Amino acid sequence: xxxxxxxxxxxxxxxxxxxxxxxxxxxxxxxxxxxxxxxxxxxxxxxxxxxxxxxxxxxxxxxxxxxxxxxxxxxxxxxxxxxxxxxxxxxxxxxxxxxxxxxxxxxxxxxxxxxxxxxxxxxxxxxxxxxxxxxxxxxxxxxxxxxxxxxxxxxxxxxxxxxxxxxxxxxxxxxxxxxxxxxxxxxxxxxxxxxxxxxxxxxxxxxxxxxxxxxxxxxxxxx
Amino acid sequence: xxxxxxxxxxxxxxxxxxxxxxxxxxxxxxxxxxxxxxxxxxxxxxxxxxxxxxxxxxxxxxxxxxxxxxxxxxxxxxxxxxxxxxxxxxxxxxxxxxxxxxxxxxxxxxxxxxxxxxxxxxxxxxxxxxxxxxxxxxxxxxxxxxxxxxxxxxxxxxxxxxxxxxxxxxxxxxxxxxxxxxxxxxxxxxxxxxxxxxxxxxxxxxxxxxxxxxxxxxxxxxxxxxxxxxxxxxxxxxxxxx
Numbered sequence: 001x002x003x004x005x006x007x008x009x010x011x012x013x014x015x016x017x018x019x020x021x022x023x024x025x026x027x028x029x030x031x032x033x034x035x036x037x038x039x040x041x042x043x044x045x046x047x048x049x050x051x052x053x054x055x056x057x058x059x060x061x062x063x064x065x066x067x068x069x070x071x072x073x074x075x076x077x078x079x080x081x082x083x084x085x086x087x088x089x090x091x092x093x094x095x096x097x098x099x100x101x102x103x104x105x106x107x108x109x110x111x112x113x114x115x116x117x118x119x120x121x122x123x124x125x126x127x128x129x130x131x132x133x134x135x136x137x138x139x140x141x142x143x144x145x146x147x148x149x150x151x152x153x154x155x156x157x158x159x160x161x162x163x164x165x166x167x168x169x170x171x172x173x174x175x176x177x178x179x180x181x182x183x184x185x186x187x188x189x190x191x192x193x194x195x196x197x198x199x200x201x202x203x204x205x206x207x208x209x210x211x212x213x214x215x216x217x218x219x220x221x222x223x
Numbered sequence: 224x225x226x227x228x229x230x231x232x233x234x235x236x237x238x239x240x241x242x243x244x245x246x247x248x249x250x251x252x253x254x255x256x257x258x259x260x261x262x263x264x265x266x267x268x269x270x271x272x273x274x275x276x277x278x279x280x281x282x283x284x285x286x287x288x289x290x291x292x293x294x295x296x297x298x299x300x301x302x303x304x305x306x307x308x309x310x311x312x313x314x315x316x317x318x319x320x321x322x323x324x325x326x327x328x329x330x331x332x333x334x335x336x337x338x339x340x341x342x343x344x345x346x347x348x349x350x351x352x353x354x355x356x357x358x359x360x361x362x363x364x365x366x367x368x369x370x371x372x373x374x375x376x377x378x379x380x381x382x383x384x385x386x387x388x389x390x391x392x393x394x395x396x397x398x399x400x401x402x403x404x405x406x407x408x409x410x411x412x413x414x415x416x417x418x419x420x421x422x423x424x425x426x427x428x429x430x431x432x433x434x435x436x437x438x439x440x441x442x443x444x445x446x447x448x449x450x451x452x453x454x455x456x457x458x459x460x461x462x463x464x465x
Contacts, residue, residue, distance in 0.1 A: 047290045051407050054292040057445065094234035114231045125238035129245030136246070137253055141340045144447065150256035152341035157259055158252035162245075207231070 014194045016208050018115075018186040022080030027187055029073035034170060036066040041163055067138050070131055089115050090124040097121060115204040123173055130166045134159060288336070288344055290407050293441060297376040297406070297427055305411050307357075307395070311371070311433035314362030321411055324397060327352045327360075332392055332417060337453050339420040339442075349415050351396035355389040357431070367433040372414060372440070375429035381414075381422070381440035382449060385433075392417035395428065419451040 019027070040063035043053045053059060077083035097118035100111045116124075140147045140155035147155070177184050183200070186192040197205035252259050300306075307319040330353050336344040363385065370383045387393065396404055396415040404410030409426025416423040422442045443449050 045289070047288075047407070050290045050292065054294050054296060056291050056293045057441075089231050091236050091238035092232055092234040093237035097234065097237075121238055122241070125241035126245065128238075129242035132242065132246050133249030137249055140253060144339050147253075149337075149341065149453075151253050152339075153343065154253040154256040154259065154341075156341035157263075158249045161252075162249060204231070 014209075015191040016194050016197060016205070017190060018192045018197070019086075019190045020080065020082030021190065022077055022083045023086050024187060024190055026073045026077040026083060030070065033066045033070045033073070034166075037063060037070060038167060038170065040066065045160070045163075064138070064142055067135060071135060074128070074131075086115070087124075090121050093118065093121060109199060109202060112203040113201050114207075115201055117201070119176075123169065126169055127166070130162050130169070133162050134166065137162070288408065289338070289342060291421075292376065292426070294376045294378045297374075299406055300375060300411060300427075300429075302411065307412060307429060307431070309357065309361040309431045309433075311431075312364040312367035312435065313358075313433050314364060315360075317361040319357070319360070321397075324352055324357075324395060324412065327356055329397070330391075330394060332394065332415070334392065334417040336424070337420055339422055339447060339451070347399060348401055349394055349396050349417075350398035351394040351412075351415065353391060354383075354393045354395055354414070354431075355391075357395050358385075358388065358433075361433075363433050366435050368435050369433075369437045371430075371432040371434050371438050372425045372428065373430035373432070374409075374425050374427040376427050379425060379427075379441045380438070381425050382437045382443065383416070383423070384437065384450075387416070387419075387450070390416075390418065396424075416451075418453060420447075420453055422447055423451045 040059050043049045043059050044056070044063060050056070077087075096111055096113075100106045100113065100118045101122075103111060106117075137155040137159040141152055141159060144152065177187075180200075182192055182196040194205060194209055197208070302321045305321045307324065309317045309319070329350055332349045333346050334349065336347050368385055370385065370388050372381045372383065374380070383393070394415045394417075396413050397411070398404060399408060399413075399415070404413050409424075409428070412428050414423070414425040414428050422440075437449055439449055
């Protein structure tokens with residue numbers, strides 16, 4: 001849906017709503033559980049850390065229950081309309097997303113970005129798929145009577161490699177966030193400056209603030 | 224849309240496809256079992272051998288031991304402080320030192336170490352005294368049926384029936400991987416129950432008590448089978464007997 005073109009001048013320093021309370025809760029609960037999973041995984045997986053920390057049963061229990069709880073905030077978020085709206089936006093890739101991913105100058109604003117850029121969309125999809133895979137392979141390893149040993153060996157293999165990949169994904173996500181303080185403010189407080197939104201998420205800023213479409217950007221994005 | 228910008232809900236559901244694709248890849252990896260792991264290991268092994276940074280050792284390549292300990296720290300015992308106590312329903316309660324064990328007949332085995340959670344270390348060289356030899360030294364009384372094994376980590380216990388304990392490939396291991404059993408591997412003396420999952424191979428072995436009934440051990444209290452035979456327990460079929 002396109003926003004009505006009201007033409008109302010916007011004051012400098014104006015802020016707009018970016019993330020609802022529900023979306024932020026889902027994000028931070030998932031982040032907490034993911035951190036717990038990663039820290040305990042380091043102890044379970046790394047021999048030197050395992051020897052230092054020991055207490056394998058306790059560490060394993062924390063890891064297992066953090067892991068089982070990990071998808072719960074995302075599933076519970078489906079009760080919120082605002083969160084469902086965010087997931088729908090993350091799910092959809094347009095030709096502009098592909099162009100943005102291919103572009104070397106993707107940050108210059110030439111390719112207009114909606115509420116989420118294609119990198120954020122990819123991060124969400126990879127995270128969701130990986131969390132699901134880690135849950136299934138983790139359960140296969142934990143419930144030893146569930147699957148034959150061959151599958152448990154396969155589950156160990158899958159769990160190890162997906163965990164490594166998710167670890168890199170999380171590191172990349174946090175690194176990108178630290179490079180953009182306003183993006184972090186958005187996830188912390190729910191609001192961002194309109195000027196930031198116009199720079200990083202122009203199409204979304206226009207949708208929210210009701211700015212007129214920018215002809216050049218629109219034109220170029222269609223070529 | 225009229226302005227050509229398109230709705231934010233336009234486009235293809237790529238996110239869902241990526242997520243489902245990953246789930247499919249994961250399921251394939253689980254079902255293909257060890258084969259995918261072996262293929263990847265053999266592909267990466269030459270790289271790992273030539274890696275001067277050592278970073279590839281952080282990759283989950285499998286076929287290596289993972290160190291499990293259920294307590295915060297385990298005291299270090301060496302040749303002078305190590306003792307193995309055999310007690311319970313025996314004719315001669317016995318305390319053996321490391322030297323005593325080294326003086327007994329040694330048996331060598333090359334067998335896999337299989338963890339119940341799935342990882343396996345193939346063709347590990349083990350050496351030590353048959354558990355049956357140790358039991359004969361103390362003389363098991365006719366009323367003895369089972370063993371309660373304990374660890375000097377102060378927490379870990381496990382059980383074996385006398386029949387299981389007398390299998391020829393159950394060792395009180397003094398050597399593994401071509402050297403003395405290291406502290407992290409459960410040294411100086413650990414159990415190695417070749418036909419069973421790793422949780423039966425008690426690390427830091429310090430006590431063998433002959434009892435008349437099974438007392439479930441540490442992991443067995445937490446859901447693992449008491450008779451932990453590889454191939455006949457914990458969901459494993461009789462294939463792949465190692």
